[in-house]
Amino acid sequence: MTVMSAPMTFAVPSLCSPHAVSSGTPTDHAGAAACCLLEIDRVSLRFGGIKALNDVSFDIRSGEIRAIIGPNGAGKTSMLNCINGFYRPSSGHIVFEGVRRTHTRPSIAARGGIARTFQNVALFKGMTVLDNIMTGRALKIRSGILKQLIRFGPALSEEIEHRRKVEEIIEFLEIQAIRKTPVGKLPYGLQKRVELGRALAMEPRLLLLDEPMAGMNLEEKEDMSRFIVEVNRTYRTTITLIEHDIGVVMNLSDRIVVLDHGCKIADGTPAEIKSNQQVIEAYLGVGG
Amino acid sequence: MLGIDPTKIAFFAEVLVSGLLSGVLYALVALGFVLIFKASGVFNFAQGAMVLVAGLALVRAFGWLEASMPFWLALPLAIIFAGAVMTGIAWAVERFVLRKLVNQTALTLFMATIGISFVLEGLGQQIFGAQVYKLDLGLPRDNLFALESLFDGGILLNKLDLWSAVLAAVLVAALVIFFQKTRMGRALRAVADDHSAAQSVGIPLTRVWFVVWTVAGLVAIAAASIWGSKVGVQFSLVFVSLKALPVIILGGLTSIPGAIVGGLLIGAGEKLAEVYLGPSVGGGIEQWFAYVVALVVLLVRPQGLFGDRIIERI
Ligand SMILES: Nc1ncnc2c1ncn2[C@@H]1O[C@H](COP(=O)(O)OP(=O)(O)OP(=O)(O)O)[C@@H](O)[C@H]1O
Ligand SMILES: [Mg+2]
Numbered sequence: 001m002t003v004m005s006a007p008m009t010f011a012v013p014s015l016c017s018p019h020a021v022s023s024g025t026p027t028d029h030a031g032a033a034a035c036c037l038l039e040i041d042r043v044s045l046r047f048g049g050i051k052a053l054n055d056v057s058f059d060i061r062s063g064e065i066r067a068i069i070g071p072n073g074a075g076k077t078s079m080l081n082c083i084n085g086f087y088r089p090s091s092g093h094i095v096f097e098g099v100r101r102t103h104t105r106p107s108i109a110a111r112g113g114i115a116r117t118f119q120n121v122a123l124f125k126g127m128t129v130l131d132n133i134m135t136g137r138a139l140k141i142r143s144g145i146l147k148q149l150i151r152f153g154p155a156l157s158e159e160i161e162h163r164r165k166v167e168e169i170i171e172f173l174e175i176q177a178i179r180k181t182p183v184g185k186l187p188y189g190l191q192k193r194v195e196l197g198r199a200l201a202m203e204p205r206l207l208l209l210d211e212p213m214a215g216m217n218l219e220e221k222e223d224m225s226r227f228i229v230e231v232n233r234t235y236r237t238t239i240t241l242i243e244h245d246i247g248v249v250m251n252l253s254d255r256i257v258v259l260d261h262g263c264k265i266a267d268g269t270p271a272e273i274k275s276n277q278q279v280i281e282a283y284l285g286v287g288g
Numbered sequence: 289m290l291g292i293d294p295t296k297i298a299f300f301a302e303v304l305v306s307g308l309l310s311g312v313l314y315a316l317v318a319l320g321f322v323l324i325f326k327a328s329g330v331f332n333f334a335q336g337a338m339v340l341v342a343g344l345a346l347v348r349a350f351g352w353l354e355a356s357m358p359f360w361l362a363l364p365l366a367i368i369f370a371g372a373v374m375t376g377i378a379w380a381v382e383r384f385v386l387r388k389l390v391n392q393t394a395l396t397l398f399m400a401t402i403g404i405s406f407v408l409e410g411l412g413q414q415i416f417g418a419q420v421y422k423l424d425l426g427l428p429r430d431n432l433f434a435l436e437s438l439f440d441g442g443i444l445l446n447k448l449d450l451w452s453a454v455l456a457a458v459l460v461a462a463l464v465i466f467f468q469k470t471r472m473g474r475a476l477r478a479v480a481d482d483h484s485a486a487q488s489v490g491i492p493l494t495r496v497w498f499v500v501w502t503v504a505g506l507v508a509i510a511a512a513s514i515w516g517s518k519v520g521v522q523f524s525l526v527f528v529s530l531k532a533l534p535v536i537i538l539g540g541l542t543s544i545p546g547a548i549v550g551g552l553l554i555g556a557g558e559k560l561a562e563v564y565l566g567p568s569v570g571g572g573i574e575q576w577f578a579y580v581v582a583l584v585v586l587l588v589r590p591q592g593l594f595g596d597r598i599i600e601r602i
Contacts, residue, residue, distance in 0.1 A: 084488060110487075124478050124485065124486075126477065138471065138478075138491050199488075202490070
């Protein structure tokens, strides 16, 4: 394979190849609106001179597992940060459940049903597993501060209801034994699991997972994969997954979008991505 | 009993208790620092200025109200007024300072609080006056003798100190319940641990900051009413916060129990040192004892007794 075989990919990094294939996702907006939970519409994000995202468009359909892959620094985490409002895109729009925005805020995204985990575990170190997961219910608690204090009537039954939900998640993730353990004391793999639990406690419509299996051994990866698939099946939760382990990605996801240097270079089913020339080159470090 | 003179034990107890009681006051100011540091990572230089403004608002409103209504009505109204002033300050600080400085370094935020403290000192004295105001909240001021059955003649205590301790204990208990049992309390702890994670579950940082500064403002009212009752409401209240510094260094910047225990240790330590070591080193130990302790703690255990180890990321 010669470098010349893909003339478009060598353009200056700030320009994306017009060839960015999007098989399976026709740019038919009228049709897409009905099916899509989230639509990324020509989003760019600049940090000083760096273009972390460059005119990226793709969509996420209700109920699917959508993977975002790409080499280090491709802009995957930045994409999630735009979706849940940590970053503000320099241009473009994000349409979530039909609402079109140029940017959002984390609290608005959370209220809208977007939950996430972080590439580097971000738990509340001083709290137990139970309390950590309980914070996921923050937005769902309704009763006022006084009622919470005296735990009377509706506030009490509300608290019980939240507890029940949290216990259900703890059971689902098979972490009953460590319910009362401060999370700082847990091994990394379990911390990632608790973080997933906290996100699930929000009963999200869209779950963003940033490298949920990074640093895990094979057995832990298998467990995590199983949880992800089960969440998707049982709760019908739409999932967006960033993951470097290509094997895992090919197994889990319905569709994959590939980023490289902030540009979308491919979009399609695992089979399509596997045979995509540009993707292969990006991963082999050619042409970038 | 090992041949120790009981009057000496009684004297020791007296010194110890009076030290602990003044330690309660240090703890109260230290508490304000710790609350804000925990939730927003800001070392709030303006805590002393907040105590001053709280005291001024309270004493002036109280004096004015008392002229036209009975004491029992004037006092709560004055406290409510001071509470409103502190809430307003919290709102302004969040809206015009913290919100603009999200994601700035700790040093930038610290410098900003220095600015806030000058503004508060200036505005506070401009609006409420700059004299020394006597504050009498009706707390008893006479002395009493306790434990008379144990020691001959009992030990001498000041009632105002006792009431301060009670007030501080109630305040701390209320704070603990607030932190442990309410949604807002849980949210505060979450923000203290990890800003991004807290935001991702929908906790709005800005509202949490507002609440924390308000709570710190209310704690400042408590500190101001007690200190003000003792020494009058005046500019020197600002320097009370200087005594809180060694307390939080000893107790740990991030620990509420640390602020309490640190305050008690420093309070008792400096009184005992003054009485028992003073004569042999020429006295005046009380002035610098706390700072020497803080220095030793910084050298031996920089995170303090109860604090989290702070690892500076480079
Ligand atoms: N807050 C920020 N400030 C400045 N530059 C940033 C910031 N966040 C991301 N970047 C830059 O944007 C680019 C994309 O980073 P991003 O973290 O999104 O990559 P990624 O695909 O998640 O990589 P990885 O696989 O290593 O996690 C990088 O060049 C990074 O340095
Ligand atoms: Mg990343």
